Amino acid sequence: MVKRTAGSLALVASAAGAWELYKAIGSADGTSVGGVRVLPRADDAAMPHLWTVLHRLGEPELNGGAPIWEVLVKACLTTLGIVSAGFAAGALVGLALAVLMERSSFAERGLLPYVVLSQTVPLVALAPVIAGWGGQLMPQWATVSVIAAYLAFFPVAVGMLRGLQSPSAEAVELMDSYSAGWWKTLVKLRMPASLPYLFPALKLAGAAAVVGAVVGEISTGTRGGIGRLVIEYSREATTDPAKVYTAMLGAALLGLAVTGVLTLAQRLLIKEIRT
Template sequence: MRKVLGALAAVLLGIVAWESYKAVGDPDGTVVAGVRILPRSDDAAMPHVLDVVRRLARPELAGGRPVWQVLVDACLFTLGITTVGFLVGALVGLLLAVLMQRFRVAERGLLPWVVLSQTVPLVALAPLVAGWGGRIWPAWMSVSMIAAYLAFFPVAVGMLRGLQSPSPAGVELMRSYAAGWWRTLLKLRLPAATPYLFPALRLAGAAAVVGAVVGEISTGTRGGIGRLVIEYSREATTDPAKVYTAMLGAALLGLVVAGAVAALEFPLTRHRRKVLLP
């Protein structure tokens, strides 16, 4: 409940900050030495929050469905792509972490490349992935691969740190019981890695959403929220509130994914919390 109230307070604070800047900000933006350091606050650039909410209830096009229904369908489409990418990325990250923990030479050889992989611009990588797999699998799978590409990194790094977190005394105790590497992994390292795993999964979920949205935009995949962002941005001058509805949908999708991971975390870590209580 405390986290829910904190999230609601953060949303209200964001709305207050938005409306406050719109009330006192320069409609043409603040320019210093020829550089705009603060955005424009006119209705074309920053519509009122209430206008964005009202736009959700109006038809997307004349005689069409309301915008909120279009956004829900688009978010569900992107959610499916994100789920596939998240699962693939989490699995790859977990396997890499186990491999790097088991073999020190694998850690020295792979970890720099794992870190280096995240420096490649996603906008440049997405068309390449779409081109490589365009004749092998459907377009949505290319987007899932892009989402997995971003999702595997936090899981690999966080899980590696968790697997290496047991104290030397604990490892020596397992050896004294003649426990092999596999039993030590199951009985000691994996339970010790739980506090590191779920924060990594939350980051991976958010990264998968970003990868899916950017992938849809870069590959031109239709049906998802990323495509709506591009389509609605074309109407920025005539219907600015409509642009922000698509952005709002993408943000809510990220919150849904993060909330799903948090909901999975609670039952799996509840027993651990009870054990840690004095």
């Protein structure tokens, strides 16, 4: 645990050092190859110092208003609620699809290509469609939750399917020799065998749900969440670039928090199983 924490801190420190190093030696106009910019501009308008961004967190969002960190916390909590609903729905749909595809090879051949194909639809185009389907009956937050669920179900469905199919033929034959039916084999053999595949899939789903919620908030104009702050703060990019990075930092920390909660749940469940 200590080594992992030290490694994570070292990685963050390395990334911060690389940022400041490039800002010190990089060109203010960026680096171009063949007329195409391959590295960003290193001026303060495009890449503010990290300490400037951190200092901006403690300053008021508006004159006389609350500090930005407080605004970000409230926005992240709002988005977290949306992410939780979308993640739960997406995970349940993914689990159901995985069980169905494991149960029937016909269903697997028929559904799996469309499950993969579903992830090629641009979210920006999908959000207005979902909002149109919901109309006045679906609040904006529910629309965003559906978008989050749409991204979350895919890794769960694929990862869980692989996990359910992971037991060896000998283990399945042993269950058959005990006259165990499909349901008992699923519960006693396939489900436990799928745990090493399920939790990485859930972590990917959690991160995808955050991305879906942020993009959904931006696309639908949902107010109160971190996605809306990203688009609002980006309008001040030329005059207050550090403010833009505070919103992006908040979104990144939200994703890390969701992944951290899922990692903690994994460790607690594994500990419970071992005891």
